[in-house]
Amino acid sequence: MAPQLDGYFKQVDTLSDHFIERLRKAVAIPSISADEERRPDVVRMGQFLADELTALGAEVEQRPLGKQPGKEHLELPPVVVARYGNDKKKRTILVYGHYDVQPAGKEDGWATEPFELTVDSKGRMYGRGSTDDKGPVLGWLNAIEAHQKAGVDFPVNLLMCFEGMEEYGSEGLDDFINAEAKKYFVDADAVCISDNYWLGTEKPCLTYGLRGCSYYSVEISGPGQDLHSGVFGGTAQEPMTDLMRVLASLVDTDGKIQIPGLAELVAPLTDDEKSLYGDIAFTMDNLYESLGSQTSIYPDKEKTLMARWRYPSLSVHGVEGAFSQPGAKTVIPAKVIGKFSIRTVPNMEPEDVDKLVYKYVGEQFKKLNSKNKMTCTLQHSGKWWVASPKHWNFTAAAKATERVWGVKPDLTREGGSIPVTLTFEQATGKNVLLLPMGSSTDAAHSINEKLDKKNYIEGIKLLGAYLHYVAEEPMTN
Amino acid sequence: MAPQLDGYFKQVDTLSDHFIERLRKAVAIPSISADEERRPDVVRMGQFLADELTALGAEVEQRPLGKQPGKEHLELPPVVVARYGNDKKKRTILVYGHYDVQPAGKEDGWATEPFELTVDSKGRMYGRGSTDDKGPVLGWLNAIEAHQKAGVDFPVNLLMCFEGMEEYGSEGLDDFINAEAKKYFVDADAVCISDNYWLGTEKPCLTYGLRGCSYYSVEISGPGQDLHSGVFGGTAQEPMTDLMRVLASLVDTDGKIQIPGLAELVAPLTDDEKSLYGDIAFTMDNLYESLGSQTSIYPDKEKTLMARWRYPSLSVHGVEGAFSQPGAKTVIPAKVIGKFSIRTVPNMEPEDVDKLVYKYVGEQFKKLNSKNKMTCTLQHSGKWWVASPKHWNFTAAAKATERVWGVKPDLTREGGSIPVTLTFEQATGKNVLLLPMGSSTDAAHSINEKLDKKNYIEGIKLLGAYLHYVAEEPMTN
Numbered sequence: 001m002a003p004q005l006d007g008y009f010k011q012v013d014t015l016s017d018h019f020i021e022r023l024r025k026a027v028a029i030p031s032i033s034a035d036e037e038r039r040p041d042v043v044r045m046g047q048f049l050a051d052e053l054t055a056l057g058a059e060v061e062q063r064p065l066g067k068q069p070g071k072e073h074l075e076l077p078p079v080v081v082a083r084y085g086n087d088k089k090k091r092t093i094l095v096y097g098h099y100d101v102q103p104a105g106k107e108d109g110w111a112t113e114p115f116e117l118t119v120d121s122k123g124r125m126y127g128r129g130s131t132d133d134k135g136p137v138l139g140w141l142n143a144i145e146a147h148q149k150a151g152v153d154f155p156v157n158l159l160m161c162f163e164g165m166e167e168y169g170s171e172g173l174d175d176f177i178n179a180e181a182k183k184y185f186v187d188a189d190a191v192c193i194s195d196n197y198w199l200g201t202e203k204p205c206l207t208y209g210l211r212g213c214s215y216y217s218v219e220i221s222g223p224g225q226d227l228h229s230g231v232f233g234g235t236a237q238e239p240m241t242d243l244m245r246v247l248a249s250l251v252d253t254d255g256k257i258q259i260p261g262l263a264e265l266v267a268p269l270t271d272d273e274k275s276l277y278g279d280i281a282f283t284m285d286n287l288y289e290s291l292g293s294q295t296s297i298y299p300d301k302e303k304t305l306m307a308r309w310r311y312p313s314l315s316v317h318g319v320e321g322a323f324s325q326p327g328a329k330t331v332i333p334a335k336v337i338g339k340f341s342i343r344t345v346p347n348m349e350p351e352d353v354d355k356l357v358y359k360y361v362g363e364q365f366k367k368l369n370s371k372n373k374m375t376c377t378l379q380h381s382g383k384w385w386v387a388s389p390k391h392w393n394f395t396a397a398a399k400a401t402e403r404v405w406g407v408k409p410d411l412t413r414e415g416g417s418i419p420v421t422l423t424f425e426q427a428t429g430k431n432v433l434l435l436p437m438g439s440s441t442d443a444a445h446s447i448n449e450k451l452d453k454k455n456y457i458e459g460i461k462l463l464g465a466y467l468h469y470v471a472e473e474p475m476t477n
Numbered sequence: 478m479a480p481q482l483d484g485y486f487k488q489v490d491t492l493s494d495h496f497i498e499r500l501r502k503a504v505a506i507p508s509i510s511a512d513e514e515r516r517p518d519v520v521r522m523g524q525f526l527a528d529e530l531t532a533l534g535a536e537v538e539q540r541p542l543g544k545q546p547g548k549e550h551l552e553l554p555p556v557v558v559a560r561y562g563n564d565k566k567k568r569t570i571l572v573y574g575h576y577d578v579q580p581a582g583k584e585d586g587w588a589t590e591p592f593e594l595t596v597d598s599k600g601r602m603y604g605r606g607s608t609d610d611k612g613p614v615l616g617w618l619n620a621i622e623a624h625q626k627a628g629v630d631f632p633v634n635l636l637m638c639f640e641g642m643e644e645y646g647s648e649g650l651d652d653f654i655n656a657e658a659k660k661y662f663v664d665a666d667a668v669c670i671s672d673n674y675w676l677g678t679e680k681p682c683l684t685y686g687l688r689g690c691s692y693y694s695v696e697i698s699g700p701g702q703d704l705h706s707g708v709f710g711g712t713a714q715e716p717m718t719d720l721m722r723v724l725a726s727l728v729d730t731d732g733k734i735q736i737p738g739l740a741e742l743v744a745p746l747t748d749d750e751k752s753l754y755g756d757i758a759f760t761m762d763n764l765y766e767s768l769g770s771q772t773s774i775y776p777d778k779e780k781t782l783m784a785r786w787r788y789p790s791l792s793v794h795g796v797e798g799a800f801s802q803p804g805a806k807t808v809i810p811a812k813v814i815g816k817f818s819i820r821t822v823p824n825m826e827p828e829d830v831d832k833l834v835y836k837y838v839g840e841q842f843k844k845l846n847s848k849n850k851m852t853c854t855l856q857h858s859g860k861w862w863v864a865s866p867k868h869w870n871f872t873a874a875a876k877a878t879e880r881v882w883g884v885k886p887d888l889t890r891e892g893g894s895i896p897v898t899l900t901f902e903q904a905t906g907k908n909v910l911l912l913p914m915g916s917s918t919d920a921a922h923s924i925n926e927k928l929d930k931k932n933y934i935e936g937i938k939l940l941g942a943y944l945h946y947v948a949e950e951p952m953t954n
């Protein structure tokens with residue numbers, strides 16, 4: 001099966017320096033979407049992708065998304081969409097990635113210049129965007145080029161969708177995907193997103209689930225203005241006192257959410273599913289290393305993975321309106337806003353979660369018998385996503401992984417959210433696969449982000465191999 | 478008694494425009510001690526005082542306090558000490574004030590230029606420092622001048638101590654007072670500080686007590702760095718969860734401190750003391766007005782005044798290290814520091830309070846059975862102060878008040894702290910009187926700070942009259 005792959009693989013190895021140069025050029029463009037002043041660089045990065053794709057023979061369009069909401073003087077960077085191949089006999093695969101990056105500066109503690117790709121003796125390629133997500137995005141371009149130079153027929157029609165605002169909430173993208181689902185993306189047979197990471201550093205994985213996130217504010221107010229605690233301490237009911245009590249009632253040290261009814265929304269654990277966790281390449285030491293401590297809730301890997309992937313969690317993130325600086329300030333704040341979020345899982349409907357949260361928080365506040373005012377509101381919510389890992393899109397990716405890496409990939413879920421995943425699934429009605437290139441130590445979003453040379457080069461092979469297998473795989477759901 | 482006062486009062490009225498001009502000049506110097514760039518203005522303000530005092534015939538010294546701790550490039554502004562009169566047959570009164578001010582800017586919402594004294598049609602004199610504390614400081618100078626011009630013998634030897642760092646923690650002052658207690662201040666018979674306010678707007682008061690303040694941090698840490706709540710929510714014990722529970726355990730909505738043993742440290746309420754509160758000129762409407770709401774703990778004035786003056790209170794001020802901005806951020810903070818303070822009253826020894834706090838917070842954290850680490854530390858403490866209002870220093874001030882304002886002053890305490898009060902009492906061993914000039918609506922530390930012309934001019938009379946009565950008052954303790 002897919003015998004042409006040997007020539008393709010060889011060509012990827014031959015072109016590896018060239019591919020690293022391409023990544024170097026991309027990393028050199030500081031396309032920070034959160035930084036208004038870098039917006040021209042984000043646009044330049046989109047142009048770079050468009051030029052490279054055009055040079056490879058793809059049909060490219062840069063689609064405008066209009067003004068940035070809340071910053072009407074600022075144009076959103078375009079979505080770069082491209083089509084490579086238009087053969088009705090071939091399957092069409094839609095791939096997504098993003099060409100913007102997180103902020104980065106030497107002053108944050110980077111050991112190297114963040115926008116200069118720096119390869120060390122162990123083949124670690126340091127640079128902002130190397131693994132998130134310029135490496136994977138260029139992976140698709142590199143796969144096209146290696147096919148061309150190896151003289152191997154490209155096995156599918158490739159539709160590409162690369163956005164420039166992912167690190168700033170994918171402003172405008174949902175509307176675009178929904179609008180294009182039955183137009184530009186209409187003939188997509190399956191979707192593949194390479195924008196996440198292996199669970200560890202040794203074993204590749206395919207990802208079929210993500211938790212959702214519902215983010216809440218609890219605002220408590222009373223006095224007309226901040227008060228001097230000397231003058232008013234002991235005579236006024238303090239919003240902060242009430243807020244501490246409400247926030248303390250949400251979850252306990254072992255992560256047990258105290259909101260009645262929430263656990264009942266969670267899909268029951270079947271024996272089948274339970275048996276999957278033991279085989280996942282993950283150890284408690286992996287967890288301790290990434291935590292930087294041993295302050296885990298569970299002592300064993302199975303419970304830890306389940307807690308991360310298939311059970312909800314609640315985190316209190318902070319308080320707005322109260323003293324938050326170092327030192328001492330004795331003010332009684334007049335209005336404080338607590339922030340917390342719930343990571344949601346199947347089958348928690350966000351609306352049901354909202355209702356239970358409002359009811360519980362309301363009851364907790366009422367118990368205090370306070371004269372202050374409390375309002376609890378949803379700031380935003382994104383739903384969880386779970387795909388069928390038995391779908392041909394996944395079985396093809398599993399075969400490609402085994403071919404390239406010599407090992408069956410773990411089937412994993414993730415605790416975080418990649419909202420665009422669900423958008424693609426819902427808009428196109430097609431199976432979505434998360435096919436990571438980088439590993440757990442790549443430090444996306446942190447200082448010293450890197451992509452291992454091996455993950456990049458073998459990853460290019462993997463993306464190409466996936467396209468071959470997905471072209472041939474018998475249809476299953 | 479004190480018949481010379483009529484001529485003095487008349488002269489004060491005659492000079493009132495001149496005294497307002499003197500205040501205008503002082504307000505025009507933006508002597509903001511918290512603002513490094515304004516340090517030359519603070520020094521200039523000290524020089525202005527020194528020059529005025531010298532012109533009035535006082536012996537003036539500007540005493541250096543050395544470098545500012547933590548800002549070694551910055552010289553502290555000098556303490557301006559002065560002596561007016563050196564007659565062994567007269568009593569010597571030591572007065573304190575400060576010539577620095579809080580920051581202020583039009584952009585904060587001032588209706589007028591904060592450093593231009595602006596008098597409205599109701600005689601309200603707006604300007605930063607007008608009431609806190611340039612008006613009262615100049616009050617002493619004006620009293621000297623009016624005596625001279627009225628040809629009335631100055632009844633006491635006046636020692637003056639005016640500092641330039643009060644609004645920034647009185648850096649260096651305690652050491653100075655302790656060092657000079659048996660030197661420059663050695664012949665002081667009593668101390669008078671005019672740096673607080675009437676309880677309301679109509680009735681003058683003498684203040685004989687202040688609460689202390691012990692300020693604590695509770696630091697809880699676990700992970701080696703901040704965590705992504707998607708990835709780690711539900712698998713790691715979160716410091717913020719623990720902190721909310723600890724902070725929630727400290728005090729309830731009605732201000733009841735939950736720390737066992739603390740209430741037992743408080744001096745019992747005697748029937749005698751209890752009977753005093755009913756007569757104080759204060760209403761619940763005064764409280765509601767200053768709160769800007771009706772979110773009071775007690776429905777009646779007596780309990781409210783007792784809660785402010787003679788019972789401890791605990792306020793939670795904020796959390797350092799957690800998300801505190803508007804919007805939504807899903808980080809799990811690795812280390813969070815809760816801040817709270819306890820206002821202390823007789824007979825709470827700060828060390829006893831510390832012990833009870835550490836024990837209770839330790840127990841509360843232990844109950845959580847958390848793997849995170851917790852430390853509770855005292856950030857700073859200042860002890861409460863209560864003087865005897867039956868001391869001749871107070872009876873003299875009461876007589877002066879009745880002479881000037883035609884009403885017996887309320888004997889009040891305050892909920893806040895003025896640490897220098899206790900320092901003077903302990904260093905000199907003499908009775909300290911707080912004799913306010915301004916009223917409760919003067920908005921010290923806020924925008925639109927003002928001093929009513931009436932409070933200024935009658936206040937100058939009051940300071941002078943006080944010196945006459947205190948010169949004659951039979952000794953009582």
